[in-house]
Amino acid sequence: MYNKFAKVVSIAILLFTIPNNTLALNKDGLFTNLIRYSYPEVKVIEKDDTDTKDKQNEDQTTTSKETKTSKQFVNVYVGEDNIPTAKKSDNNDISLESAVYSSNLRVTNNKPQILIYHSHSCETYSDSPKGNYHSEDKDRSVMSVGCLLTNQLSNLGWGVIHSTTYHDSPSYNNSYKRSSQTIKSVMNQYDDVDITIDLHRDGLNISNETVKNNIHNKYTTTINGERVAKFFFVVGARNDDVTKVKKLADSLTQYAKKKYPDLIMPVVMKPYGRFNQSICDNALLVEVGSNGTTSAEAQASAKYLAEILDGYFKEQDIKNN
Incomplete structure (x- = not known):
C-alpha cells in the first residue's frame, strides 16, 4: 500500500510539471487516470444518468440494457467488508443473527x-405481522433470506452482489421502476x-388463525427433519423476453x-x-414462502435454493468465478 501511495504522489508531481495537453487535468480526468495507472485492480465506471422520476405504472419499465454515459466516477473495490453478522451451527449450516448491512x-x-x-x-x-406483513424488519423479511442465499452461493464459489436498497419504502408504488x-x-x-x-x-x-395454518401447511415441507418454506418462480407475461424467461x-x-x-x-x-x-x-423472480410461513x-430454504441454482447454472456452462 505504501509503494502504491508513493507512486501516486510521484505521478501527481510529474503531471503538474508537464504541459496540460498531455493529460486532461480536470477534476475527473486527473483523478481517474491516476487511479487507473496506480491501482489496476480498481474499475473506473460510468454513472447511470437515467431519469429517476417515477411513472404512474410501476411495470412501465424500460426493457433494454442500460447504455453507459460519458460521466465517470471511481469505484474503489474494498473487498468483503460489508457482511451482516452470521453464525454457523454444529452441522455447519449458516443461520442469521442480523441482516443489517453497513x-x-x-x-x-x-x-x-x-x-x-x-x-x-x-x-x-x-x-413479523406489522403493517400487514410489510415493514423494515430486515431480520424477519425477504432481505434476511437474500443475505443467507448470498452466503450460500458465495460458499459454492460464486461472486454475488446483494442489494438491500428499499424499493418499496416509503412508497410501494413504482417499486419495480x-x-x-x-x-x-x-x-x-x-x-x-x-x-x-x-x-x-x-x-x-x-x-384468521385457521386460514394462516392452512397457508402455512401449503407453503412448507420437511427436508432432512427440518421445516422449510417452499418456493416458486414467477414470469411476467408482458416483458419482451417472456419466452426466454419462461423457459428458464x-x-x-x-x-x-x-x-x-x-x-x-x-x-x-x-x-x-x-x-x-x-x-x-x-x-x-423467486417467491420464497409466504406471509403464512416463518422467517426461520x-x-x-436458502441453502436448498443455492444448491439448485449452483447445480443448474453449472450444467448450463454458466460457471462460477
Whole structure:
C-alpha cells in the first residue's frame, strides 16, 4: 500500500510539471487516470444518468440494457467488508443473527456474476405481522433470506452482489421502476453480472388463525427433519423476453423437482407483469414462502435454493468465478 501511495504522489508531481495537453487535468480526468495507472485492480465506471422520476405504472419499465454515459466516477473495490453478522451451527449450516448491512450493497468478490435484490424489500413473514406483513424488519423479511442465499452461493464459489436498497419504502408504488435503476446501476459497474434474482415472498389474505395454518401447511415441507418454506418462480407475461424467461423458470423448476420434489411449486405466470425480466440474460423472480410461513422456515430454504441454482447454472456452462 505504501509503494502504491508513493507512486501516486510521484505521478501527481510529474503531471503538474508537464504541459496540460498531455493529460486532461480536470477534476475527473486527473483523478481517474491516476487511479487507473496506480491501482489496476480498481474499475473506473460510468454513472447511470437515467431519469429517476417515477411513472404512474410501476411495470412501465424500460426493457433494454442500460447504455453507459460519458460521466465517470471511481469505484474503489474494498473487498468483503460489508457482511451482516452470521453464525454457523454444529452441522455447519449458516443461520442469521442480523441482516443489517453497513451500506446498501454487499459484493463478495470483484467479479460477481449474480445480483440478488428485492423489489418489495419490506415483505416480512408470519413472525413479523406489522403493517400487514410489510415493514423494515430486515431480520424477519425477504432481505434476511437474500443475505443467507448470498452466503450460500458465495460458499459454492460464486461472486454475488446483494442489494438491500428499499424499493418499496416509503412508497410501494413504482417499486419495480426503482429496482430497475438498481439493476442497471449494478450491471453498469460489474460487467460479469448475467444472473439477476428478485427475491420475494408470496402474499395472501390471512383473515384468521385457521386460514394462516392452512397457508402455512401449503407453503412448507420437511427436508432432512427440518421445516422449510417452499418456493416458486414467477414470469411476467408482458416483458419482451417472456419466452426466454419462461423457459428458464420451467427448466429450473424441473431441475429442482428432481432434487427436492416437495420443495418447488409450479411456475406462476402474471399476465400484466414485466418485473424487469428483460434487463439481464438470466432474470429470475423467486417467491420464497409466504406471509403464512416463518422467517426461520424461509431462511432454511436458502441453502436448498443455492444448491439448485449452483447445480443448474453449472450444467448450463454458466460457471462460477
